[in-house]
Amino acid sequence: MNELIFLVEEDLEGGYAAKALGESIFTDGETLEVLKVNIKEAVRCHFEEDKLPKILRLHLVKEEILIL
Template sequence: MNEVIFLVEETVEGGYQARALGHSIHTQDDSLPELREQVRDAVHCHFDADALPALIRLHFVREEVLTP
């Protein structure tokens, strides 16, 4: 496997959450630098050392609601 992709969204409480596409990996934290470390740790816990992906990609999703 070359990479694992995470969708990153802001939470209602003010932090961030990240969930991997195609894998049961989910983590959250209060700031982006801390979230990045949490994602790295979660990937290392989820995969064996010989199966670690070469890249971890963070895809940021932002939702905005507009009224007419």
């Protein structure tokens, strides 16, 4: 695997939550910087050293509500 994609969303209780597409990897963080550190740690725990993806891509999802 060369690349792993994470969906990142703002948590309702504050901070951010991330989940990997196609893998059972979930983590969170109070800030985006903390989240990035936690994502790297979670990926290292999930994969063997020789199977680590080279790229971690973060897709930030923002929900907005428009009222007409």
